[in-house]
Amino acid sequence: MLLDFNDLEEGVILESDICIVGAGAAGIAMGREFAKTSLRVCILESGGLNYEQETQDLYQGVDENLPVQPGISRLRFFGGTTNHWEGQCTPLTALDFQKRAWVADSGWPINYGDVLPYYQKAQEICGLGHFEYGEALWSLLSEKPPAFDKEKLETFFLQLTPGSARLFGQARREEAQSWPNVNVYLHANVINIETTGGNNHVSGLEVASLNGKKGKVTARRYILAAGAIANARIMLYSNKVSANGIGNEYDNVGRYFMQHPHVDIAEIVTEEATAKNALSALIGGKNLPEEGYNRVVAQVGVRLSPQQQEKEKVLNSSLLCRKGVPFDSPEQLLVSMLKRLKRGQIPDRFLEKLWYLTKNAGELAEFIPLAFKEGVEPALKKTSNGKTILVQARMEQSPNRESRLLLSDKRDALGLPGLRTQWRLNELDRYSIKLMASKLGAEIGRLGLGRLRFAEWFDSFDPQDDSPGNWHPSMWGGFHHMGSTRMSDTPHNGVVDRNCRVHSIDNLYIAGSSVFASSGYANPTLTLLALAYRLVDHLKELD
Amino acid sequence: MLNRRTLIVALSSLLVGARGLAMSTVKLAPWLNNVDYDRDAIGKRYLRCYRDEANVAVLRSMLPSFSLSAEGFNTLCRDDFSRENIVILDGWVLARSEARYCAYRYLTGSRNVT
Numbered sequence: 001m002l003l004d005f006n007d008l009e010e011g012v013i014l015e016s017d018i019c020i021v022g023a024g025a026a027g028i029a030m031g032r033e034f035a036k037t038s039l040r041v042c043i044l045e046s047g048g049l050n051y052e053q054e055t056q057d058l059y060q061g062v063d064e065n066l067p068v069q070p071g072i073s074r075l076r077f078f079g080g081t082t083n084h085w086e087g088q089c090t091p092l093t094a095l096d097f098q099k100r101a102w103v104a105d106s107g108w109p110i111n112y113g114d115v116l117p118y119y120q121k122a123q124e125i126c127g128l129g130h131f132e133y134g135e136a137l138w139s140l141l142s143e144k145p146p147a148f149d150k151e152k153l154e155t156f157f158l159q160l161t162p163g164s165a166r167l168f169g170q171a172r173r174e175e176a177q178s179w180p181n182v183n184v185y186l187h188a189n190v191i192n193i194e195t196t197g198g199n200n201h202v203s204g205l206e207v208a209s210l211n212g213k214k215g216k217v218t219a220r221r222y223i224l225a226a227g228a229i230a231n232a233r234i235m236l237y238s239n240k241v242s243a244n245g246i247g248n249e250y251d252n253v254g255r256y257f258m259q260h261p262h263v264d265i266a267e268i269v270t271e272e273a274t275a276k277n278a279l280s281a282l283i284g285g286k287n288l289p290e291e292g293y294n295r296v297v298a299q300v301g302v303r304l305s306p307q308q309q310e311k312e313k314v315l316n317s318s319l320l321c322r323k324g325v326p327f328d329s330p331e332q333l334l335v336s337m338l339k340r341l342k343r344g345q346i347p348d349r350f351l352e353k354l355w356y357l358t359k360n361a362g363e364l365a366e367f368i369p370l371a372f373k374e375g376v377e378p379a380l381k382k383t384s385n386g387k388t389i390l391v392q393a394r395m396e397q398s399p400n401r402e403s404r405l406l407l408s409d410k411r412d413a414l415g416l417p418g419l420r421t422q423w424r425l426n427e428l429d430r431y432s433i434k435l436m437a438s439k440l441g442a443e444i445g446r447l448g449l450g451r452l453r454f455a456e457w458f459d460s461f462d463p464q465d466d467s468p469g470n471w472h473p474s475m476w477g478g479f480h481h482m483g484s485t486r487m488s489d490t491p492h493n494g495v496v497d498r499n500c501r502v503h504s505i506d507n508l509y510i511a512g513s514s515v516f517a518s519s520g521y522a523n524p525t526l527t528l529l530a531l532a533y534r535l536v537d538h539l540k541e542l543d
Numbered sequence: 544m545l546n547r548r549t550l551i552v553a554l555s556s557l558l559v560g561a562r563g564l565a566m567s568t569v570k571l572a573p574w575l576n577n578v579d580y581d582r583d584a585i586g587k588r589y590l591r592c593y594r595d596e597a598n599v600a601v602l603r604s605m606l607p608s609f610s611l612s613a614e615g616f617n618t619l620c621r622d623d624f625s626r627e628n629i630v631i632l633d634g635w636v637l638a639r640s641e642a643r644y645c646a647y648r649y650l651t652g653s654r655n656v657t
Contacts, residue, residue, distance in 0.1 A: 149625075266634075438629065441636025446624035448617060454634035 002049070002078075002177050005188035005209050012215035014185070016042040018539065019205060019219035021190050021234070022226035024080020025525055026511040026532040028168045028176065029125055030225065033536040035179040039543065042217060044188040044207060046226075047077030049173065054210055058189070058412050059229070061419030066468050066475070068259070068421040070229050073479040078176075078186065079169020081227060081479070082525070087161030088299070089126055089526040090133050091119055095306045095316060096396075096520035102313035103428070105256070105399035108517040109489045109498040115530050118537075122529035127165030129293030133157045137298065140289050143281040145300070148443050152308050156318070158523065160285065160297045187211070189414055193222075193238035193246055195505070202246075202508045208414055221507045221539060225532070228257070228481035228514035229419065232405045235485065235495075235502075237417050247485075247502040252495050254405035256486045258397040258519045259423060259477025265319075265437050265458045267327055268389040270450030275323070275387045278449050282321040283389065301394070303521065304436055314432040315396040318521040319440055324390035325380055327455045330360040331367045335376055336457075339473040391452070393436065394478065396521050398428050405484050423477065430463035430470070480524050482516040500535045511535055581633070586649030588632045589642045602647045606640065616640075 008014075018034060020027050023045035034041040047055040055077065061070040075083045092112070099107030120131045137157050138145060145155045165171050176184055185207075192206040194216075205217045224231045232254040236245040245253055270279060285297040301318040309316055325331050333353055340347045347353060357364070370379035397403070403424040407417035441452030457472040488494020491503035496515050502508040511532045513524040590597040596605060607619065623629065623638035630642045 438631065438636055439627075441631075442624045442627050442629050445629070445636065445638055446621050448621060452636040454631065454636070456634065459631070459634035 001179060001182070002173070002184050002186065004048070005044075005185045005207065005215065006211050006213050008185075008213070008215060010213060010215075014042055014183075014207075014215065014217045016040040016183075016217070016219045017543075018042075018221050018223065019044065019217050020223045020225050020511075021205070022046075022080060022224070022230065022512075023078050023169075023176075023184055024225065024227060024512075025082050025085075025168050026225040026528055028079070028172050029122075029529050029532050030223065030511060030536050031176065031179060031182045031184065032125070032172070033533065035182045037181070037540065039181060041182040042219070043182065043184040044190060044205070044217065045078055045184055045186050046189045046230075047075075048186045049078050049169070051075070051077055051083070054413065055187070058414065058416075059419075060412065061229075061421055062408060062410075064420055064422050066423040066425065066471070066477070068229075068423050068477060068481070069479075070419055070421065073477075073481070074227055074229055077169065078173065078184070079167055082166065082168040085161075085166055085525065087126070087163075087166040088158045088523045089123075089128060089161060090156065090158040090301075090522045091115075091131075091530075092520040092522050092527050093306070093316060095309065096518055096522070100310070102310070103315065103398050103518070105401070105493065106518050108487055110487070114498075115527070115534065118530035118533040119526065121533045122526050123159075125165065125529060126159075126161040126526065127294065127296075128159045128161060129288060129296050133159070137288070140293075141281075141286055143286070145281045146278055146443070146447055146449060148302070149446070150305065152305060152439055153443055154303055154305050155282070156301050156303055157286075157298045158301060159288075159293075160299065162294070162296065187213075188215075190226075190234055191414055191416060192240060193234065193508070195238075195241055195246055199241045199246055200504055201506050210413055221509065221542075223509045223511050223535070224485075224514075225511040227512055228484045228516075229405060229421075231510055231512060231514040232257075232484035233407070233417075233419055236405075236407050247495055247505055247508065249504055250491050250493075252486070252488075252491070252493065254484050255401050255403070256399045256483040256494075256517075257403045257405050257421070257423060257481070258399065258483040258516070260480045260519060260521060260523075261393065261395045261397065261425060261429065261433070261471075261475055262478045263393055263472055263475035264327075264390055264455060265393045265433065266391040266441070266452050266454045267324070268321070268391060268444055268450050269326070269453055270387055270389065272387040274449055275389060278447075279321070279389055283323060301521075302440060304439065308439070312435055314435050315398055315428060316520050317393065317395040317432050317436045319436060320392045320394060321389050322392070323381065323384045324388055325384055326388045327453070330357055330363045331380060331383055333357060334364060334367075335380070336472070336474075343473045345469070345473065391437070391440065393433050394521050395429065395433050395436075396519050397425060399483065399486070399518055400424055400426055400429075424466075426466075427463050430461070430465075434458075434461065434463055478523070480513070480519070482513040482519050482524055485510050485514040487515045487517045499538045500531065509535060509539070582645045583649050585632050585635065585637065585642060586645035586647070589630065589646040590650065592630070592632065593646075596643070596646065597650070599647065599650055602643055602650065605643055606647070616644075 017039040020043045094112040187209040408420045410418040485495040513528045620638035
């Protein structure tokens with residue numbers, strides 16, 4: 001049932017068996033499962049049923065290194081961040097779960113096989129077809145991928161969640177209304193986690209609304225499912241007993257924060273016929289056949305084979321291709337310069353580039369009005385010359401203790417400490433992207449499909465340069481926040497155990513991508529859903 | 544009088560000359576002529592990056608044959624790519640051989656090598 005916390009009496013105490021904090025993808029998926037049981041469940045959602053600026057402002061934070069943009073990347077209302085999710089799904093690979101000698105702090109305490117049974121269930125809530133993301137899917141399509149050397153490069157698929165299922169808040173609203181034993185309380189913010197027994201047992205959650213209403217929730221078990229930013233923040237500001245917050249005896253909460261660096265790095269320069277034929281398999285959406293796939297659309301990516309990752313000692317990374325305009329075209333140059341200027345940076349060789357744009361102003365005559373009318377990306381797509389294929393990197397970030405979320409001195413509207421982010425990438429992250437690009441370049445050349453040309457910024461990109469300015473200003477993390485309460489065998493190097501229980505607390509669990517111990521290149525939603533279902537099964541067993 | 548040394552030099556010159564002439568038949572894949580692929584810039588950059596090859600004789604010795612057809616040259620490049628014998632110049636990921644040809648072209652001023 002959907003209820004508004006503001007409608008309850010002041011000082012209300014809500015009792016339940018299980019309390020879930022957050023009604024995003026994980027919270028809603030778990031709510032559906034618990035609705036099939038006799039357990040009394042309450043879900044606390046910070047927002048309402050629709051976007052409210054005042055609630056969204058609770059996410060405001062300060063990025064102190066590379067961009068995280070919590071204020072716009074997360075959404076704080078029923079459905080959570082799925083409310084602007086693009087719906088791209090693909091699983092982590094078996095290697096992502098393993099300890100890799102060349103990746104510090106890699107490895108989960110569980111393996112791919114532990115999660116595999118739950119991926120299919122995650123497929124269902126996302127409205128997807130069979131759990132198949134590998135090269136076997138090509139047999140269902142008329143196109144064939146370029147014949148990459150399998151020892152080096154592989155293709156993989158992303159399935160796209162159809163619109164009817166993608167926005168969890170809308171798709172599941174009616175259903176949630178009818179859950180008999182699961183109550184969703186809107187406008188209910190957790191302002192403190194109360195503990196007893198020397199900070200080892202949660203006794204209740206203090207809850208408040210922005211209208212000033214206060215209350216409390218008690219349950220036998222609690223699950224934080226508020227996203228990788230809010231999960232850590234709630235644990236950090238619940239510091240009445242311990243200054244470091246709860247579950248943070250080894251200073252791991254908020255650390256190992258990861259995203260997937262997304263950035264255009266290169267273009268494949270080829271002839272139009274090749275772009276239309278041999279390379280077209282890598283571009284655009286593919287309609288999967290109805291049988292077993294519900295006509296789901298899939299996209300294709302290219303990744304390094306596991307053998308190659310081991311041989312080269314690099315991360316698991318992917319590249320996605322799309323049609324576009326060349327990097328040195330006036331259109332791309334204009335966009336790139338404006339992005340730098342927007343960031344307060346003067347582009348390199350500014351006057352030279354300005355002169356080039358002035359000289360080629362005629363070529364921008366079609367692009368500029370189109371960009372104003374339809375947006376920059378659609379305009380770039382429409383002015384494509386048909387033979388330039390842009391390559392976007394979507395990279396794994398290695399687990400990095402220095403990449404972290406912290407509390408700030410500023411207070412939000414609820415009087416809670418705000419957020420500071422320090423998203424940091426290291427040399428291995430940067431080296432891996434460069435190596436991946438040159439591998440693709442070599443394979444494109446070997447197959448006679450054209451030549452790969454790095455974007456100007458990427459050509460001078462230095463893996464040893466740690467400064468944010470080394471990256472192109474358009475580099476972003478895909479809004480894929482992961483790892484701030486990572487899973488580990490021991491509390492020394494993580495926050496939750498293999499069952500997603502906070503190491504030091506006997507009744508507090510965490511759902512969502514904050515438990516990821518490593519990130520692969522895969523969009524996190526499918527995996528976080530699988531892990532949420534696994535957690536539900538575990539809690540059912542305990543009962 | 545034609546002594547042995549003179550004979551060797553003369554034969555070498557003939558061979559080099561013949562190879563130089565044959566090189567004018569080398570062509571890159573036709574589509575490469577349609578893209579923004581500045582051979583001189585690539586050649587110049589290669590010479591700057593690999594100074595120990597900045598010499599016509601050295602470059603000649605590095606290139607296996609000057610009498611390649613376009614297909615033969617492509618095969619040479621593909622072999623390079625296959626062995627990841629690549630260079631990245633001005634952002635282009637290139638087979639070592641094609642970069643060397645660009646360097647040779649730049650160094651000799653030959654415009655017949657396309």
